[in-house]
Amino acid sequence: MDTKALHTISYGLYVITAKKGEQLNGQIANTVFQITSEPPTLAVSLNKQNLTHEFIRDGGSFAVSVLSKEASLSLIGQFGFKSGREVDKFAGVNYKLTAGGLPYLSDHTLAYLEAQVKQIVDAGSHSIFIGTLTDAAVLLQGEPMTYAYYHQVKRGTTPKTAPTFTAARAEDQPAPTAPKYQCSICNYIYDPAQGDPEHGIAPVTSFADLPDDWTCPICGAGKDAFEKI
Numbered sequence: 001m002d003t004k005a006l007h008t009i010s011y012g013l014y015v016i017t018a019k020k021g022e023q024l025n026g027q028i029a030n031t032v033f034q035i036t037s038e039p040p041t042l043a044v045s046l047n048k049q050n051l052t053h054e055f056i057r058d059g060g061s062f063a064v065s066v067l068s069k070e071a072s073l074s075l076i077g078q079f080g081f082k083s084g085r086e087v088d089k090f091a092g093v094n095y096k097l098t099a100g101g102l103p104y105l106s107d108h109t110l111a112y113l114e115a116q117v118k119q120i121v122d123a124g125s126h127s128i129f130i131g132t133l134t135d136a137a138v139l140l141q142g143e144p145m146t147y148a149y150y151h152q153v154k155r156g157t158t159p160k161t162a163p164t165f166t167a168a169r170a171e172d173q174p175a176p177t178a179p180k181y182q183c184s185i186c187n188y189i190y191d192p193a194q195g196d197p198e199h200g201i202a203p204v205t206s207f208a209d210l211p212d213d214w215t216c217p218i219c220g221a222g223k224d225a226f227e228k229i
C-alpha cells in the first residue's frame, strides 16, 4: 500500500472558529467540505485534543474563514501551531463577528460561513462536526489558499495533530544544495535558496547568516530550535 496516494487529494486551507462564553478560539484546518446543498450543510474534521474542538462541542456552532492566497505564514502559524490554551489566538488579528457571534478574520479572507452543529461523528483521533449553514458572506474577490499552495509556495508544513500529517515530510523535499534546517516545534523547513522574504530575508541566505533574533515564520521559535536536515 502506497500512502503517498493520499497526497494527491486536494484541500483548501481555512480558519475554524468557535466561542465558549466570551472566550474566542480558532485553528487552521484543511478538512472543510460542503456535503449537501438542501439545506446547505458543512462538515469539518478536527482533532479531539484541540481547544477549538472543545468549544464547538460545547457551543454547538462553528465558523469558517476561507483564506486567500495572500494570507501570511505568520497568520497561519498563529492559528495552526499555537494552542488557545496558551495564547490568545486573536491578539493582533483583525476580526468581526458572524450573526451568531462567532469570530471570522477580516483580512485575507474571501468569505465566511457559520454553521450550527447537527451531528458529531466520532472518527477516532478526530471528530467530524456536521452543521447547517446559518450565516455566510463573500468578503473579497480572489483565489482561495489551497493546501498544496501553502506547502509548495508558502513553504508551510503540517502540524502533528492534522488529519493529513505524515512524519516523512522532510524526505519529500528536493536534494539540498545548501543545508536546510527544520524547526523542531512545527517542522517548518528553512531553505537557504528561498530565504524568508516575508521577514526581510533575501533568497540565498544561509541559515548561519540569519540574524540571531530571526524566528521561525510559522511558530515563532528561535534559531536554537532548528536542526540541520
Ligand code: FE
Pocket (backbone or CB within 6 Å): 183, 184, 185, 186, 187, 188, 216, 217, 218, 219, 220, 221
Ligand atoms: Fe516553527
